[in-house]
Amino acid sequence: MTTIGFIGAGHIGGTLAQLAISHGYDVVVSNSRGPETLTDLVEKLGDRARAGTSAEAAAAGDVVVVTIPTKNVNDVPVEPLTGKVVIDTNNYYPQRDGHIEPLDNESTTVSELLQTHLPASHVVKAFNHIMFSDLATQGAPAGAPDRRALAVAGDSDEARTAVSQLIDELGFDAVDAGPLAEGWRYQRDTAAYVRRYDADGLRAALSQAVRYRDM
Numbered sequence: 001m002t003t004i005g006f007i008g009a010g011h012i013g014g015t016l017a018q019l020a021i022s023h024g025y026d027v028v029v030s031n032s033r034g035p036e037t038l039t040d041l042v043e044k045l046g047d048r049a050r051a052g053t054s055a056e057a058a059a060a061g062d063v064v065v066v067t068i069p070t071k072n073v074n075d076v077p078v079e080p081l082t083g084k085v086v087i088d089t090n091n092y093y094p095q096r097d098g099h100i101e102p103l104d105n106e107s108t109t110v111s112e113l114l115q116t117h118l119p120a121s122h123v124v125k126a127f128n129h130i131m132f133s134d135l136a137t138q139g140a141p142a143g144a145p146d147r148r149a150l151a152v153a154g155d156s157d158e159a160r161t162a163v164s165q166l167i168d169e170l171g172f173d174a175v176d177a178g179p180l181a182e183g184w185r186y187q188r189d190t191a192a193y194v195r196r197y198d199a200d201g202l203r204a205a206l207s208q209a210v211r212y213r214d215m
């Protein structure tokens, strides 16, 4: 795997792209307004980065990160993501996203919505529960004491393993939270959300997670 595509190039997309480049990856970044609006970011990221449309970033990525407001997930191109691992960093903020009924009534979760939109892709929920500024600064080599841990959830064992390896390369321990339906355990406002834990601490936070309806 050498190229990571980004649909969304804001706080998380830009930070993750920088981190990936610093670990030897090429990146293709995209946003909603078009590649010509990403010149400054590409210049900052350097030679390993280029900008494209969302469809181009989706096609170019060996793995593709979707990192946009949840209200816009239905804009994500479907066909070029067929068969690919797609990392979903998205969270649901009704004040930003408007009310999305199946998320309000908890009949589904953010990443399952994306998986429904991309039925032939392997969606893995990751990087949603760390602030972009911490993503840039808290990585550490494997084996470092108190290394921060990040969770993965997804329905494909292979995809969870691939994203866990990527997380490890980028400086964090990965904790397997199981299938995508378990992703609610580190959604907004849970104990695991944006707090710093090592792997044991994150496992404990995931196991004690509470649904919104029970908060």
Ligand SMILES: NC(=O)c1ccc[n+]([C@@H]2O[C@H](COP(=O)([O-])OP(=O)(O)OC[C@H]3O[C@@H](n4cnc5c(N)ncnc54)[C@H](OP(=O)(O)O)[C@@H]3O)[C@@H](O)[C@H]2O)c1
Pocket (backbone or CB within 6 Å): 007, 008, 009, 010, 011, 012, 013, 030, 031, 032, 033, 034, 054, 067, 068, 069, 070, 072, 075, 076, 089, 090, 091, 092, 127, 128, 129, 130, 131, 132, 133
């Ligand atoms: N900020 C954090 O620390 C953080 C941490 C973890 C997870 N998250 C979650 O990750 C997601 C991204 O957060 P962020 O803070 O990076 O957001 P952001 O800074 O507002 O950036 C959003 C990016 O998504 C792009 N975008 C919006 N609609 C799009 C569409 N329909 N197609 C393609 N690109 C689109 C935007 O491009 P345009 O400007 O051209 O529209 C922009 O590049 C959100 O769901 C957020 O809740 C954020």
